[in-house]
Amino acid sequence: MKTLAELFEHTLKDVYYAENAIVKALPKVSKTVKNTELKKAVDHHLEETKGQIETLKKVFKTINVKPEGEKCDATDGLLKETDGLMTEAQGVALDAGVLAACQAVEHYEIARYGSLREWAKVLGNEKAHVLLSEILDQENAANNKLTNLAVTAVNK
Incomplete structure (x- = not known):
C-alpha cells in the first residue's frame, strides 16, 4: 500500500472480515452470558452487525470493489480472548469479563471506522463518509450501552 486509497480499501476489507467474524461469534456469547440485559444487548448488536455488513457492501460499491474480507489478526485475537473468558470465567467474573471483552472489540471497531470515515472524506468519497459515520455512531452507542x-448491573 502506497496511497490513502489503497489503505482505505485494505482497511475496509479488514472491517468486513471483522464484522463477519463477529456475527459468527455473538450467538455463543449470547448463550453464555447470564445477565438478561447483557444478553439483550448482545442480541441487539448481532442484528445491528448484520446491518453493518450490508452497509459495508454499499461502501465497497462506492470504490467499485467486490465486497470481501481480508484476515484481521486483531479481531481474531480479541474473539479468541473472549472465547477463553467464556470457558474459564464463572459467576460474577463471567459476565464482567465477557462484557469487557465485548468492549475491547467495540473499541477496535471504533478506531477502524473513525479512520475509514476520515479517509473517505479526504478521498472525496462523501457517500462512504456518510455510510461509515452511521456505522461509527452505532458502534459508539453499543459501547456506551x-x-x-457494566456500571449499573454487571460489575455489582
Whole structure:
C-alpha cells in the first residue's frame, strides 16, 4: 500500500472480515452470558452487525470493489480472548469479563471506522463518509450501552 486509497480499501476489507467474524461469534456469547440485559444487548448488536455488513457492501460499491474480507489478526485475537473468558470465567467474573471483552472489540471497531470515515472524506468519497459515520455512531452507542450495563448491573 502506497496511497490513502489503497489503505482505505485494505482497511475496509479488514472491517468486513471483522464484522463477519463477529456475527459468527455473538450467538455463543449470547448463550453464555447470564445477565438478561447483557444478553439483550448482545442480541441487539448481532442484528445491528448484520446491518453493518450490508452497509459495508454499499461502501465497497462506492470504490467499485467486490465486497470481501481480508484476515484481521486483531479481531481474531480479541474473539479468541473472549472465547477463553467464556470457558474459564464463572459467576460474577463471567459476565464482567465477557462484557469487557465485548468492549475491547467495540473499541477496535471504533478506531477502524473513525479512520475509514476520515479517509473517505479526504478521498472525496462523501457517500462512504456518510455510510461509515452511521456505522461509527452505532458502534459508539453499543459501547456506551455496555459501559452503562457494566456500571449499573454487571460489575455489582
